[in-house]
Amino acid sequence: MRGLSFDIAHMLAGSLVLVSFLQLYQDRLSALINVFAMHALVLALSVAWQAFVQEAPHLYITAVIALVFKAIVIPVALRRIIVRLGIHREIEAVVGVGLAMLVGIGLVALSMVVMLRVTAEADPLAREDLAFALSVVLLGLLVMVTRRNAVGQVIGFMSLENGLVLAATGAKGMPLVVEISVAFSVLIAFIVIGIFLFRIRERFDTVDMQAMDRFRGEQR
């Protein structure tokens, strides 16, 4: 039982990394949003499994929060935003897919090396989970860097936060208060960013971040 429960936790955390790679691979905004919803779904599954393994019922609440807000509410809202902005068919990426994936592999390798060396004597379950969580965080940052569009960057930010939640549930005994406050801060960040998107759009007629370089005086 111990072996199997560990394997499933490992598998789910690994799938989260895999879905992060899928995010890097997508170049259309609507597909990116779908993959983000999948990311949150896998996260919810992973957290629920951790709740089951650690017998920590409050983690189920975390899973439900992830499922409702991140897998349903935020993707639907983002889809509305991109449809209203008329950019749902836009293709946007700063670098090519191949290069982004290569950098992603490098980041995963880096997080493995760092985490497994730092936490040498920790519980193997927490250890591997932490390594995966760090990779998800780094891949989220990479998504933010490789997107030119503000909406893509928002998705990168949200998936980064998913990595943080994964890390927190892997470690035993995280209080629920922390989780709820993190979830709400992300939600508020989402609302603020959403408002900003429209403000940016009103002022500059685009949400392409390169257009803003001009206004900073960085003439290309």
Added chain:
Amino acid sequence: MAVIRDIAFQGGQMLLVLLLAPLLTGFVRKVKARLLRRQGPPLLQPYRDLIRLMRKDAVLADNASWLFRVIPYFVFAATWIAASLVPTFGSGLLFSWSADLIALIAVLGSARFFLALAGLDVGTAFGGIGSSREVMIASLAEPAMLMIMFTLALIAGSTQLSTMSAFMNSPEVGLRVSLGLGLIALIIVAIAENARIPVDNPATHLELTMVHEAMVLEYSGRHLAQIELAAMLKLLLYISLIACLFVPWGISPPTADPVHLAIGVVAYVGKLAVAGVMLALFETAIAKMRVFRVPGFLGAALMLALLAALLRFVSRSF
């Protein structure tokens, strides 16, 4: 006595794959046609096509060299040998001592190399474009394939297919992230290698989209029959490979009684049917990619395989 039984077993397997390959192709075509609400050709149509082609005269271009005439036989033989190495319904194959997974990839690679040469041989534009695209796809698919095989061999502790499938069947293998990543990568590679839809369309004769068909455009008669049969065998081979590595249930052990063998055969045919339906569903649901997007698609397979190998090394702790 044991030798005779082994030979009979190996011969039975070779005969079975040869007989099932056209049926599998016909089945996939039928399912695809039904999904498009067409009647579709009957299941046995590929057999009829092959027999018809065998009867027809082969037309050769004036400037075709001897290589052009020899290659169809070579390609067919190499693919058939490769297909006979993969455990399908039983793992006690006579040939399995002589060749492992890496040899299997090498045999398939040489078949592809000669087919590409044949495309260039006559000197028509289509053959050239087909060969160049095929080689481009192969140069990306092969490293990914080798990487997947290294990962699997590291996990199973062997490159011998029968040993690997026996290991995958045992309870100690568990659920592993590397295996999941390897499976996805292997499916991507299999799709690309068999010229299925997101990479190439097996049913088209539209010059801008075809890869495999362009390469064999100059062939006719019995030569074309050999090449088509080889392509069908290759599809069967990849499905068998995925089945014997990732769903090895039902494969009968080397020293098995007839009951186990019968279960093995039934399980194998069932797996082929499931894989055929899934392939048809996937092909119906997805559009063909531009040729220049194929490197990204196959690059993803390579990345996944790399990631799988990486995870295998890192999570040694348990």
